[in-house]
Amino acid sequence: MTKPVVAIVGRPNVGKSTIFNRIVGERVAIVEDMPGVTRDRIYSKGEWLNREFNLIDTGGIELGDEPLLIQMRAQAELAIKEADVIIFIVNGREGITSADQEVAKILFRSDKPVVLGVNKIDNPDMQEELYEFYSLGMDTPYPISGSHGLGLGDLLDQVIKHFPEEEEDPYDEDTIRISLIGRPNVGKSSIVNAMLGEERVIVSNIPGTTRDAIDTPFTRDEQDYVLIDTAGMRKRGKVYEATEKYSVLRSLKAIERSNVVLVVINAEEGLIEQDKKIAGYAHEAGRAVIIVVNKWDAVAKDDKTMKNFETKLREELLFLTYAPILFVSAKTKQRLHTVLPMVKKVSENHHLRVPTNVLNDMIMDAVAMNPTPTDKGKRLKINYVTQVAVEPPTFVFFVNEPELMHFSYERFLENRLRATFDFEGTPIKIFARKKNV
Numbered sequence: 001m002t003k004p005v006v007a008i009v010g011r012p013n014v015g016k017s018t019i020f021n022r023i024v025g026e027r028v029a030i031v032e033d034m035p036g037v038t039r040d041r042i043y044s045k046g047e048w049l050n051r052e053f054n055l056i057d058t059g060g061i062e063l064g065d066e067p068l069l070i071q072m073r074a075q076a077e078l079a080i081k082e083a084d085v086i087i088f089i090v091n092g093r094e095g096i097t098s099a100d101q102e103v104a105k106i107l108f109r110s111d112k113p114v115v116l117g118v119n120k121i122d123n124p125d126m127q128e129e130l131y132e133f134y135s136l137g138m139d140t141p142y143p144i145s146g147s148h149g150l151g152l153g154d155l156l157d158q159v160i161k162h163f164p165e166e167e168e169d170p171y172d173e174d175t176i177r178i179s180l181i182g183r184p185n186v187g188k189s190s191i192v193n194a195m196l197g198e199e200r201v202i203v204s205n206i207p208g209t210t211r212d213a214i215d216t217p218f219t220r221d222e223q224d225y226v227l228i229d230t231a232g233m234r235k236r237g238k239v240y241e242a243t244e245k246y247s248v249l250r251s252l253k254a255i256e257r258s259n260v261v262l263v264v265i266n267a268e269e270g271l272i273e274q275d276k277k278i279a280g281y282a283h284e285a286g287r288a289v290i291i292v293v294n295k296w297d298a299v300a301k302d303d304k305t306m307k308n309f310e311t312k313l314r315e316e317l318l319f320l321t322y323a324p325i326l327f328v329s330a331k332t333k334q335r336l337h338t339v340l341p342m343v344k345k346v347s348e349n350h351h352l353r354v355p356t357n358v359l360n361d362m363i364m365d366a367v368a369m370n371p372t373p374t375d376k377g378k379r380l381k382i383n384y385v386t387q388v389a390v391e392p393p394t395f396v397f398f399v400n401e402p403e404l405m406h407f408s409y410e411r412f413l414e415n416r417l418r419a420t421f422d423f424e425g426t427p428i429k430i431f432a433r434k435k436n437v
Helices: 016-024 068-082 098-109 124-136 152-161 188-199 237-242 246-256 273-284 305-316 336-350 356-369 407-420
Strands: 005-009 043-048 051-057 085-091 114-119 141-143 176-181 214-220 223-229 260-266 288-294 325-327 382-389 394-399 429-434
Touching: 005 016, 005 068, 016 043, 016 051, 016 085, 016 114, 016 152, 043 152, 068 098, 085 098, 085 124, 085 152, 098 124, 114 124, 114 152, 124 141, 141 152, 176 188, 176 246, 176 273, 176 336, 188 214, 188 223, 188 260, 188 288, 188 336, 223 336, 246 273, 260 273, 260 336, 273 288, 288 305, 288 336, 305 325, 325 336, 356 382, 356 407, 407 429
Parallel strands: 005 051, 005 085, 085 114, 114 141, 176 223, 176 260, 260 288, 288 325, 394 429
Antiparallel strands: 043 051, 214 223, 382 394
């Protein structure tokens, strides 16, 4: 189900991005010792004590030419609306500033739990610097050092205490959950309405288990579906108009609840960078993916237009080579009837389990056709292969030396799996493990 959302909030140059990187365990944000340098990407996954969550670095949200104070206020308000828990970062070396007090007022008025982190407390002699921060009214201030990783464990212990209880899935296991993701104005709502209108089913909108989503359950040909409509998540005023990046966060929540993700692209505008980022999250989450090019009726065409468009999409979305592409029009309902059959097909492929004996025979044939690589005189030996999971199909190769499994050979094995079995629409995961002697 949906992971909790944690937002890191604070004025510029208090170390938000450094702390973000420490928590996610990789250098995701760009960090320099000057205000305003954080760029994409501002969303990542964190984990603490086996609890996974989505983490936002609000410093990456820019509002054009707006003055800094207005930007900070907007970032804090966005965090309040989107996050389950907020980490408020202040600079322990500089003390409380008027900007800190401004952010604190906004957070204090919210009903969201706030955990206060006093950054740049690098040694025990600086503990006395903490007392001043009690005046912000945020309960216990936690001394931390983003650059050295000190104190983050205590901070995260407090953060996960505020996570909401995990919600039960209201739908049967056989129900196919479909989310439509994409930038504003690509036509997600129109596709939902056209699909439901075409089926002429009685639908009842029920509140989604994710805030702001609209779930629409329906049945076709004895198969139960749920449309998770991210287009139902209304933008809230000027801030949302100016921060399209937050459409990614709303898409993330829907992706996590889905089996199949429809990545909707506006045919009139073509693919832009934001589309790639949103599609990337669906791929990383291991969901089945269909690329839906909407508003195809509005494109001037000849006999090569569709082929050229598809070629360009494939070149730009190299990580989604497995995803089928559908060209539709919600307005005219052109080819809209192809969407649900493809959803059902890729969902079945997402659940496909290959018998172990068939799998190993196939891999032996592949190795005979293209022998395993060597490195410094040592050859990769594949002893045994087994499928350990579905959604997505996941394979473990037991080998003599995992480091000999080069990326290019792993890609060859994936291609052979796809050529032998129908994995259209679903990513495949391959892991190499050392065979126990």
